[in-house]
Amino acid sequence: MDMLNIEHVSANFGKLEVLKDISLNVKKGEVICLIGPSGAGKSTLLRTLNHLEHISDGKITVMGKVLTHYEKGIRKLNLTSKERRQILLEMGMVFQKYNLFPHKTALENTMLAPMTVLHKSEDEARTNGERLLKMVGLEDKMDAFPNKLSGGQQQRVAIARALAMNPEIMLFDEPTSALDPELVGEVLSVMKSLAEAGMTMLVVTHEMGFAREVANRVLFMENGRIVEDGSPNDIFQNPKSDRLKQFLKAIL
Secondary structure (H helix, E strand, O other), rough: OOEEEEEEEEEEOOEEEEEEEEEEEEEEOOOEEEEOOOOOHHHHHHHOOOOOOOEEEEEEEEEEEEEEEEOOEEOOOOOOHHHHHHOOOOOOEEOOOOOOOOOOOHHHHHHHHHHHHHOOHHHHHHHHHHHHHHHHOOOOOOOOOHHHHHHHHHHHHHHHHOOOOOEEEEEEEEEEEEEEHHHHHHHHHHHHHHOOOOEEEEEOOOOOOHHHOOOOOEEEEOOOEEEEEEEEHHHHHHHOHHHHHHHHHHHH
């Protein structure tokens, strides 16, 4: 069973068609990087998977369960909020901005959702939060508040917080774009470790070195479409479309 199935998905913002007939299957353990110019639809695609943006056409299936299904703007599936929430819990998401609770410590930020959503005990949430913060290299910052952490440290807390919900799939929406250049590596290192541990990941990124080294597949998007889909070698060494060649020449 595929972890994600995206079938002929389109999405509109008013009259603007942001996604145009996107189809994509994601297998367990795959790391897929989405690259392309600003406005290509990369972040919107990720946000439709997490139900933060609505589609106008197509079907999205998460681990065999249909999350949303529209045909020409007509809804074909009615889930209760509880049913939808259960499907969405399979995915964790890390955003450009860290969105940490400023009045809570790093550890408390990782404990909150497991306790309130998964009804974990405080002890269980604390033990798991400590384990995850150690995993992302922040064992000495557990009691620090976000304003005492660097951007890279805050983003690593955000990754630990997402992992605390035990997702099967991790979505990363340009997780290093808000960071100073010298802090990018510490976040990418954590993501690389996750990939090596077998986590299924979809990553919108401008970090071509990461995409080349860590991804199993790289998707190049432009104007709401997937223009090319291939291995890092296919994309970076043997681009087929003139547009991808032009894009790579501009950024590499």
